[in-house]
Amino acid sequence: DADAKTLTTTLQSAGVVSSPVVAAVGSIFSLIETAALKEYRQSELSKAMTGEPASAFKIIMASYSQLATQYSDALSRQLSNIELIRGAINHDHQTTEPVAVAEMSVRLDALHQNIEAKATAVKAFTEAIAKVDAAFDSAAQDLNNPNPREIYDSVSAFATQVKDAHDKLKKAFGRP
Secondary structure: OOHHHHHHHHHHHHOOHHHHHHHHHHHHHHHHHHHHHHHHHHHHHHHHHHHHHHHHHHHHHHHHHHHHHHHHHHHHHHHHHHHHHHHHHHHHHHOOOHHHHHHHHHHHHHHHHHHHHHHHHHHHHHHHHHHHHHHHHHHHHOOOOHHHHHHHHHHHHHHHHHHHHHHHHHHHHHOO
8 A cells, every 4th residue: 555655645746637537546556556465465375375385384283293292191101100109118118217208208299290280281282283283274275265353263262272382381391
């Protein structure tokens, strides 16, 4: 629109053509400019969301998902190991060293809580990854006839989920 406004201002200041002609020229120029920008935007989005870039995106998301699953499994094993250690300490030393057992229990509880917080954060991250793939597919299908309200709702919901996952990861793992 900036170019169309510049054109109409120039035509008006030249005073060579009447106001209705200036308005008509500005209107047509604005329509062509808007259509060209929309087509360019559509073309660039199509390039970014189809073919090789889309395949690369899918590979990255699958890798993140696999990594998150592996890390989640490792955290589950750590929680299980803590319980095994707790059981062994209680079984072998509860009667002979109750103070040491109590101290170890407090330390194991803190470790357990830390690992649970990480597991919760990784779960939120995994859920966000699962939704981004579907959101990407929906957005790619909507390239030709996008519905702004649906896109806004999808992006807003996804952004909220990503922020929640980010906050949980930051709290569980510390500053990035």
